Amino acid sequence: xxxxxxxxxxxxxxxxxxxxxxxxxxxxxxxxxxxxxxxxxxxxxxxxxxxxxxxxxxxxxxxxxxxxxxxxxxxxxxxxxxxxxxxxxxxxxxxxxxxxxxxxxxxxxxxxxxxxxxxxxxxxxxxxxxxxxxxxxxxxxxxxxxxxxxxxxxxxxxxxxxxxxxxxxxxxxxxxxxxxxxxxxxxxxxxxxxxxxxxxxxxxxxxxxxxxxxxxxxxxxxxxxxxxxxxxxxxxxxxxxxxxxxxxxxxxxxxxxxxxxxxxxxxxxxxxxxxxxxxxxxxxxxxxxxxxxxxxxxxxxxxxxxxxxxxxxxxxxx
Amino acid sequence: xxxxxxxxxxxxxxxxxxxxxxxxxxxxxxxxxxxxxxxxxxxxxxxxxxxxxxxxxxxxxxxxxxxxxxxxxxxxxxxxxxxxxxxxxxxxxxxxxxxxxxxxxxxxxxxxxxxxxxxxxxxxxxxxxxxxxxxxxxxxxxxxxxxxxxxxxxxxxxxxxxxxxxxxxxxxxxxxxxxxxxxxxxxxxxxxxxxxxxxxxxxxxxxxxxxxxxxxxxxxxxxxxxxxxxxxxxxxxxxxxxxxxxxxxxxxxxxxxxxxxxxxxxxxxxxxxxxxxxxxxxxxxxxxxxxxxxxxxxxxxxxxxxxxxxxxxxxxxx
Numbered sequence: 001x002x003x004x005x006x007x008x009x010x011x012x013x014x015x016x017x018x019x020x021x022x023x024x025x026x027x028x029x030x031x032x033x034x035x036x037x038x039x040x041x042x043x044x045x046x047x048x049x050x051x052x053x054x055x056x057x058x059x060x061x062x063x064x065x066x067x068x069x070x071x072x073x074x075x076x077x078x079x080x081x082x083x084x085x086x087x088x089x090x091x092x093x094x095x096x097x098x099x100x101x102x103x104x105x106x107x108x109x110x111x112x113x114x115x116x117x118x119x120x121x122x123x124x125x126x127x128x129x130x131x132x133x134x135x136x137x138x139x140x141x142x143x144x145x146x147x148x149x150x151x152x153x154x155x156x157x158x159x160x161x162x163x164x165x166x167x168x169x170x171x172x173x174x175x176x177x178x179x180x181x182x183x184x185x186x187x188x189x190x191x192x193x194x195x196x197x198x199x200x201x202x203x204x205x206x207x208x209x210x211x212x213x214x215x216x217x218x219x220x221x222x223x224x225x226x227x228x229x230x231x232x233x234x235x236x237x238x239x240x241x242x243x244x245x246x247x248x249x250x251x252x253x254x255x256x257x258x259x260x261x262x263x264x265x266x267x268x269x270x271x272x273x274x275x276x277x278x279x280x281x282x283x284x285x286x287x288x289x290x291x292x293x294x295x296x297x298x299x300x301x302x303x304x305x306x307x308x309x310x311x312x313x314x315x316x317x318x
Numbered sequence: 319x320x321x322x323x324x325x326x327x328x329x330x331x332x333x334x335x336x337x338x339x340x341x342x343x344x345x346x347x348x349x350x351x352x353x354x355x356x357x358x359x360x361x362x363x364x365x366x367x368x369x370x371x372x373x374x375x376x377x378x379x380x381x382x383x384x385x386x387x388x389x390x391x392x393x394x395x396x397x398x399x400x401x402x403x404x405x406x407x408x409x410x411x412x413x414x415x416x417x418x419x420x421x422x423x424x425x426x427x428x429x430x431x432x433x434x435x436x437x438x439x440x441x442x443x444x445x446x447x448x449x450x451x452x453x454x455x456x457x458x459x460x461x462x463x464x465x466x467x468x469x470x471x472x473x474x475x476x477x478x479x480x481x482x483x484x485x486x487x488x489x490x491x492x493x494x495x496x497x498x499x500x501x502x503x504x505x506x507x508x509x510x511x512x513x514x515x516x517x518x519x520x521x522x523x524x525x526x527x528x529x530x531x532x533x534x535x536x537x538x539x540x541x542x543x544x545x546x547x548x549x550x551x552x553x554x555x556x557x558x559x560x561x562x563x564x565x566x567x568x569x570x571x572x573x574x575x576x577x578x579x580x581x582x583x584x585x586x587x588x589x590x591x592x593x594x595x596x597x598x599x600x601x602x603x604x605x606x607x608x609x610x611x612x613x614x615x616x617x618x619x620x621x622x623x624x625x626x627x628x629x630x631x632x633x634x635x636x
Contacts, residue, residue, distance in 0.1 A: 155630045189625060192591050193546065194632045220591075220628055221584035221621035225543045228511065266539035273510050273538075303539035307507060310538055312473045314512045 011231070011271060011278055013264065014048035014213070014239045015041045017292060018069075019084055020261055021245035022062050023053065025296060031065045033295055035072035040288050042076040045279045050239070051081045051104065054090035067093070071102040080145060082106040086122075091136045098143055108147040108183070109136050113167050114156035117187070121151070130173060137177045147213065148174035149183040154199065155190030164199060168206045181211045183239070186226065189219025193229035200233040213237040216262050217247055218301075223262035224270050231276070240264040242285075242292045243300025265289050265304040273310040282309055329549070329589060329596055331582065332366035332531070332557045333359045335610060336387075337402055338579055339563035340380050341371065343614060349383040351613055353390035358606050360394040363597045368557070369399045369422065372408035385411070389420040398424040398463060404440075409454045416461055426465040426501070427454050431485050432474035435505070439469070448491060455495045465531065466492035467501040472517065473508030482517060486524045499529045501557070504544065507537025511547035518551040531555040534580050535565055536619075541580035542588050549594070558582040560603075560610045561618025583607050583622040591628040600627055 018037055022029065029037075034052070041049045051073065057064035066083065073081065083104035085091045090107075097103030111129050112118035118126045133148075140146055150170045156162050167184070174182050184199060191199075200212055214230040214237065216223040227238055244263035265285060268278050289305045336355055340347065347355075352370070359367045369391065375382035384401065391399065401422035403409045408425075415421030429447050430436035436444045451466075458464055468488045474480050485502070492500050502517060509517075518530055532548040532555065534541040545556055562581030583603060586596050607623045 155628075160629050189621075190591075190628055190630050192588075192628075192630075192632050194592065195630075219621060219625045220587055221542060221581065222588055222591075224539060225546060225588070228543060263539065269538055270510075270540055270543070273508075273540075274512065303507075303537060307537045310473075310508055310510075311478050312508050312510075312513075314510050 010236060011276055012047045012237045013267065013278060013280065014050055014082065014237065015046045015242065015264055016050040016239050016261055017041075017242040017245060017264070019050040019053050019063070019082070020239070020247075021241035021243070021292075023060060023246065025062065025245070027296055028062055029295055031068045031072060034065070034069045037288070037291070037295070038069065038073045038081070040284075040291065042074070042079045044281045044284045044288060047078070047279070048080045048082060048106070048237075051083060053084035053086070054093045055084070055086060056089075067097050067103070070097055070104055080106040082108055082147065084108050084110075085136060085140075086110070087132060088135050088139065091139045095139060095143055104144060106145040106147060107140055108149050109133050109140075109179075110149045110151060111170055112151050113153045113162045113170060114159045116158035117152045117156050120158065133173075134177065137179060141178060145181065146179045147181045147183055148177075148179040149185055149215070151185040151187045153184040154186040154195055155188070157188045157190075164202060167199065168202055171203050171207050171210070175207045175210060180209065181213060181237070182207065183213040183215050185215040186217055189217045189222060191216060191222070191226045193225055196226045196229040197233045200230055200235050204234060211237060213239065215239040218244055218260045218262050219247070224266060227262060227267060228270070228274075231271075238262075238267065240267045242289055243296075243302050243305070245292070245296070245300055260301055263300075263302045263304075265302040269304040269309055273313055275314050328554060329594055330365045330555045331585065331596060331598065332368055332400065332555065333364045333560065333582055334368040334557050334579055335359075335560040335563060335582070337368040337371050337381075337400070338557070338565075339559035339561070339610075341378060341564065343380065343563070345614055346380055347613055349386045349390060352383070352387045355606075355609070355613070356387065356391045356399070358602075358609065360392070360397045362599045362602045362606060365396070365597070366398045366400060366424070366555075368426075369401060371402035371404070372411045373402070373404060374407075385415050385421075388415055388422055400424040400426055400465065402426050402428075403454060403458075404428070405450060406453050406457065409457045413457060413461055422462060424463040424465060425458055426467050427451050427458075427497075428467045428469060429488055430469050431471045431480045431488060432477045434476035435470045435474050438476065451491075452495065455497060459496060463499065464497045465499045465501055466495075466497040467503055467533070469503040469505045471502040472504040472513055473506070475506045475508075482520060485517065486520060489521050489525050489528070493525045493528060498527065499531060499555070500525065501531035501533050503533040504535055507535045507540060509534060509540070509544045511543055514544045514547040515551045518548055518553050522552060529555060531557065533557040536562055536578050536580050537565070542584060545580060545585060546588070546592075549589075556580075556585065558585045560607055561614075561620050561623070563610070563614070563618055578619055581618075581620045581622075583620040587622040587627055591631055593632050
């Protein structure tokens with residue numbers, strides 16, 4: 001199982017500010033700013049960066065410049081630059097960019113673990129989405145590292161409990177398609193430390209050769225708690241966004257409330273204070289944090305950006 | 319060891335909005351509003367409520383009405399109403415109120431675990447403060463339940479590491495004075511889950527007949543994480559404040575940054591989602607949360623207030 005980053009740190013944080021963070025922001029950043037942010041993140045040591053999304057520009061204006069961003073960035077060796085792909089057209093665009101000599105080297109494809117969430121978020125049934133995913137993976141295989149993401153894996157805002165077997169079936173389907181990196185998404189913050197440990201544990205038993213990725217939202221203030229539970233279960237890949245930006249500001253449509261991503265600064269601070277090296281340049285991260293606040297024009301949700309790094313690392317000497 | 323509340327719930331949350339929450343707020347609430355808040359909290363099922371502080375009104379204007387608040391509230395049987403006492407004069411006022419037939423039934427006295435923090439926060443040495451505490455406890459014993467609080471127990475913003483033996487010496491001193499309820503305070507958010515478990519574990523070995531109380535601040539976004547670690551170590555008494563209000567807005571003086579209390583709504587939501595009953599009326603708590611935002615005139619830091627309660631409780635069926 002792939003459990004180490006290119007940079008050798010024991011955990012790999014995927015910085016999602018530039019996609020999951022920006023997706024619902026009313027402020028459209030210009031391409032140069034996005035390129036500057038992605039390059040800043042790679043320089044700081046992130047092994048994975050969610051750089052953009054091949055969305056339909058008519059639907060999500062923020063990512064109309066997806067190809068331009070990917071053409072503009074300076075590729076750093078060993079870093080995975082992820083582009084989100086919602087459908088086959090998106091994968092076709094990703095392949096076309098790659099054929100022109102630039103583009104992502106990682107794409108993500110998404111299925112909802114519940115039927116209701118699939119209908120409301122993806123506008124199609126789970127069965128239809130799996131048909132899409134098969135076509136997308138067939139086109140993308142051998143060109144990109146593919147991330148299979150299972151959203152609402154820990155609970156659905158419409159249906160409540162999601163059967164574990166249904167999530168594990170999705171895991172098996174991804175593996176059957178050759179997808180080795182599989183994300184369990186807690187889309188609306190319904191996981192607990194216990195369900196986190198159980199579900200990742202089950203996933204690792206069902207797909208022992210897959211790399212599990214944890215994606216928790218901080219909808220109920222529990223994202224960091226669940227990241228530690230995932231770490232204890234053996235997960236080493238984690239998603240977060242600077243300033244805790246992201247989720248759905250119009251989330252009421254998808255289940256209500258606050259839904260920021262887990263905050264990168266706070267996640268890095270937590271891991272480092274626990275003695276778990278992240279490989280991230282911490283001083284530089286605070287500068288990037290300030291840059292994110294500057295480009296969005298408001299204070300974001302990082303505690304560490306206000307307080308500073310914890311000077312202690314699991315200190316308990318007698 | 320006393321590990322259950324009067325109401326029989328397995329955890330006892332002390333609601334600190336009315337004291338630790340309000341202490342540094344520029345908005346001075348009127349007495350009637352404070353009385354209404356305290357009565358609301360007791361009706362919701364809180365077994366302990368930090369109601370006010372016998373502070374010097376010339377220093378902290380917010381609590382100039384400490385006696386009036388305690389005279390105005392409706393005492394609910396089994397509930398502990400705590401007043402913070404910074405010095406002997408405060409205890410004298412608490413005793414005088416009690417002699418008049420009203421007042422707190424619980425007081426807290428405070429020592430800093432580090433010399434630097436004692437000098438800067440309490441304006442006296444640790445030795446001087448222990449002299450104060452002895453006089454305060456002598457006057458308060460048999461009249462109040464006394465809470466001995468050890469601040470910066472998990473690390474000092476000025477000195478960094480605090481020797482565990484120094485904290486345990488303070489624990490022993492409190493026990494030698496007959497103080498049975500002892501709070502470890504993580505004043506500037508320097509604890510980790512591991513140091514939390516170790517320090518509370520050590521404390522329970524040193525003072526097995528004491529009731530340990532956890533007081534974490536969310537300075538680095540880790541308060542909930544440390545509460546779970548404390549729970550796993552056997553702690554059942556926890557402090558938090560509605561909306562995560564509190565700490566020092568002028569915290570830079572004491573070590574810098576964001577320093578809200580742990581948020582009561584989010585802590586209750588976490589425990590309940592873990593299957594740990596808090597005994598709190600959850601619907602009523604959200605109304606109280608809205609009231610707190612109304613009286614302070616701004617949105618506060620609760621995730622649950624935005625998102626709502628987690629409908630799932632450790633659900634992991636296959």
